[in-house]
Amino acid sequence: MKCRVCRGPAVIDLKRHNANFCHEHFVAHCEEQVRRAIHHFSMLAPGERVLVAVSGGKDSLAAWDILTRLGYPAEGLYLGLGIDAYSDDSLAAARAYAEPRGLTLHVVDLAETHGFTVPGAAAVTRRSPCGACGLAKRHEFNRVARDLGFAVVATGHNLDDEAAVLLGNTLRWETDYLARQHPALPAGRGFARKIKPLYRLGEREMAAYCVLEKIDYQVDECPMAAGNRHLGYKETLNELERRSPGSKAAFLFGFLDRMLPLLDPAAHAEAADVHPCTECGEPTTGDVCAFCRLRERAATA
Amino acid sequence: MKVLLRNPRREIEVEGITSVAALLGHLDLNPESVLVIVGDELVTNDAPLAPDAEVEIRPVISGGAA
Numbered sequence: 001m002k003c004r005v006c007r008g009p010a011v012i013d014l015k016r017h018n019a020n021f022c023h024e025h026f027v028a029h030c031e032e033q034v035r036r037a038i039h040h041f042s043m044l045a046p047g048e049r050v051l052v053a054v055s056g057g058k059d060s061l062a063a064w065d066i067l068t069r070l071g072y073p074a075e076g077l078y079l080g081l082g083i084d085a086y087s088d089d090s091l092a093a094a095r096a097y098a099e100p101r102g103l104t105l106h107v108v109d110l111a112e113t114h115g116f117t118v119p120g121a122a123a124v125t126r127r128s129p130c131g132a133c134g135l136a137k138r139h140e141f142n143r144v145a146r147d148l149g150f151a152v153v154a155t156g157h158n159l160d161d162e163a164a165v166l167l168g169n170t171l172r173w174e175t176d177y178l179a180r181q182h183p184a185l186p187a188g189r190g191f192a193r194k195i196k197p198l199y200r201l202g203e204r205e206m207a208a209y210c211v212l213e214k215i216d217y218q219v220d221e222c223p224m225a226a227g228n229r230h231l232g233y234k235e236t237l238n239e240l241e242r243r244s245p246g247s248k249a250a251f252l253f254g255f256l257d258r259m260l261p262l263l264d265p266a267a268h269a270e271a272a273d274v275h276p277c278t279e280c281g282e283p284t285t286g287d288v289c290a291f292c293r294l295r296e297r298a299a300t301a
Numbered sequence: 302m303k304v305l306l307r308n309p310r311r312e313i314e315v316e317g318i319t320s321v322a323a324l325l326g327h328l329d330l331n332p333e334s335v336l337v338i339v340g341d342e343l344v345t346n347d348a349p350l351a352p353d354a355e356v357e358i359r360p361v362i363s364g365g366a367a
């Protein structure tokens with residue numbers, strides 16, 4: 001196989017683009033997709049500071065790397081979830097990426113700062129670990145961004161993540177969730193702007209980017225992920241993709257272009273009665289936010 | 302040839318396979334869900350495989366719903 005751009009030997013084939021790329025032109029392709037994402041949804045002003053939520057996995061490290069290449073001053077935030085060896089290895093991967101490159105990595109540990117871990121919270125509340133984890137991440141990314149003076153938080157959600165979430169939300173017609181499935185949620189009422197600069201790049205592309213650019217990411221899976229619904233959706237979508245390349249992108253991009261604009265007003269209406277949590281000051285629709293309620297239950301266990 | 306699989310990490314021996322596409326077919330793996338690394342290099346689906354190649358098949362699908 002030959003690179004589409006230079007006809008040199010290819011290192012990766014992307015069926016969806018009906019294209020193969022050499023190392024150099026694959027990296028250029030990834031940069032271009034992120035540039036387009038940022039431009040299309042006005043994610044960042046030129047040179048704007050951004051806090052990248054870093055898990056140590058391929059997507060968030062690639063996001064940090066590409067944003068830095070594109071000239072955005074990006075710092076990382078690692079949230080320690082307390083998931084045993086997995087969390088230790090993930091932090092080590094994030095540090096091993098940041099240190100030699102002279103990048104700033106902020107580390108917040110749930111157990112140290114709030115007195116509980118994700119597995120602990122899941123056990124007390126009998127919620128799924130991923131539910132407790134997602135709640136903690138949303139809360140802490142926003143809180144720390146505001147504490148550190150960042151107006152915007154970037155996450156490593158890729159095309160496969162977004163297509164899988166879209167499939168789940170569509171199967172249940174979760175219109176509130178669908179309305180918030182925006183690659184750039186605007187700031188407001190105590191919320192930092194949330195952006196997903198990788199939404200145009202697939203999971204396989206992000207792994208390939210890291211392998212080629214010698215970014216040593218955490219390859220092992222979070223032990224809490226096994227068998228969850230989200231993984232099932234991804235497998236289903238990849239079966240479709242195998243038979244009909246481009247399906248995932250058509251599903252997600254069609255939603256973003258044609259459906260999301262119709263849902264947008266619903267998202268704004270929902271944000272109307274948001275005010276600061278009486279415990280932590282983070283935005284909530286109740287008196288005490290869901291994170292503080294979770295922390296109380298988990299810490300008294 | 303030796304093939305390293307991940308999640309969980311394990312090694313298998315495969316005989317008589319001469320290309321990446323054939324290896325993925327043999328193991329019933331979706332090319333969309335994995336990368337194939339030979340030695341240190343990423344390779345495309347049509348790449349040939351030598352009998353003594355050291356191959357890693359790395360899944361690219363990651364879990365969490367958040």
Ligand code: SF4
Pocket residue numbers: 118129130131133134222223224225364365366367
């Ligand atoms: S798999 Fe679930 S528990 Fe593990 S990091 Fe992802 S969201 Fe958190």
Ligand SMILES: [Zn+2]
Pocket residue numbers: 003004005006007008021022023024025
């Ligand atoms: Zn090229």
Ligand SMILES: [Zn+2]
Pocket residue numbers: 277278279280281282288289290291292293
């Ligand atoms: Zn609170």
